[in-house]
Amino acid sequence: MTLRFEVDAVVLDIEGTTSATGFVVDVLYPYSRSRFGALLSERSGDPEVARAVAQVRELLGDPDADAAGIEKALGAWLDEDRKATPLKTLQGIIWSEGFARGDLVSHFYEDVVPALRAWHAAGVRLHVYSSGSVAAQRAWFRSSPEGDLLPLVSGLYDTENAGPKQEPESYRRIAEATGTAADRLLFLSDRPGELDAAREAGWHAVGIRRPGEPYYEQGVGDHAQAGTFDEISVISSRSTT
Template sequence: MEGQQKRTIDEAEPSLLEGVKALIVDIEGTTTPIGFVKETLFPYAEENVESFLTKRYDDEETQQDIKALQELAAKDKADGVEGVVEIPKEGSKEDIIKAVVDNVKWQMDEDRKTTALKQLQGHIWREGYKTGQIKAELFEDVGPALQQIVEEGVNVYVYSSGSVEAQKLLFGNTEEGDLLELFTDFFDTTIGNKKDSGSYKKIVEKIGVSPEEILFLTDTPEEATAASKAGLRSALVARDGNEELTEEHFQNFLVIESFGELFGDDDDEDYKRLEGEDNGEVDDEDEDEDDLGEEEEEPEDDEGEDEDDA
């Protein structure tokens, strides 16, 4: 793998980064093991949410977090979401904290990816990173590969369902050190659902290059499909612990097991899939149907997201 990473983009035949000006990476299951989120970040947030709220209750930031969760709970109630835990807007500090804790644990049990939940989780994780109780784990190929990619002039971005703050905390506090300088910008679900092609169109506008000059890496086929519909190149990342990919996924997308493979792959058929000849694309009719639903979608309620939470 180290040999692959030392090859330059120009030397690779063909390089999967040929013609790419921007690389967008998912986090969980792509740069970071799923186990880190499930076994470290989630338990830390759940175990510390009550003490965090008690300690920070009067802080403006915490009040904003509580307000966002109250509004989401009210919307869930109005929408008839089963099992929703309501949060009163008036009452004692203790009663409100208890309701928020119960709501957060309910959302986590349901594996929801709401912006309000991710925001509070990010603030709880921030304390864990600051105290050294949390150190982010990356796959060993990620740091060296991203370093070389940046050195060769490709801008690197992150798109995750975790808040931008949580993303920066993760990459700023890895076991390999602070890697924030490798990234040009970060995107979260405030820009839209990761399985909605419209979200990737918005990211393309912000990055400022043509969609075909952007490569998106994710472990989730539905996200790769959405990115492809927006005109981006997409590739799936198969890692230990990730959900098994089907034969159809292997037919429709390039699949890599390491970022080192970005610097060259001998499989011309895989390269053709990356170039978009059969890269999870859908016909125009499907694209139109997707566009019709974009205005009504609420990014805050992106329960259908993948398990990318960091």
């Protein structure tokens, strides 16, 4: 059965939704872990790095934490898969450079890119909302196996510019930032808590359930669900289709 929506914009989660969580955990996490130390020692004066370091110290409750202590905390948060904003910021810096060098190529499920291109062509705006930083999102879409997908995307949102993904207020911020009415937005994610928050903010929400993903067995509660993007039909009011 195809789920049909007439909306003006689709907002996409990445891990478990457009792309395999396993790729992020098995490829990107080790890549960043091996480079945290060098980033902290060589580029502590960079404004973005310095800001993230200050945020780590604040989260630790230790304003005097040195580089070794910060690196240890980052590694522990990686092990916990904690969605800490400074962790995501520093990962984003490292991943962006890795993608730019060609060390990394992002992953998308095979049903995703054709759907994104079709929705974009139909006049539907596409946005991304991920716990990964905006810098990481930009690099991810720019460095896909099918080339640069960033021109398909109108906006990028993370936990810093929008807020935590399981809080309705974050989705209200995105709606305001995009100038789109809540009932004209569709959110796609594999995480039930995020879907709940989007729906509470007045959005449409569909749970993506892909075998092998962390939330597959748990399910998506009482939300509409799809196994692939092929099962979702999106039409914009601006479309003549």
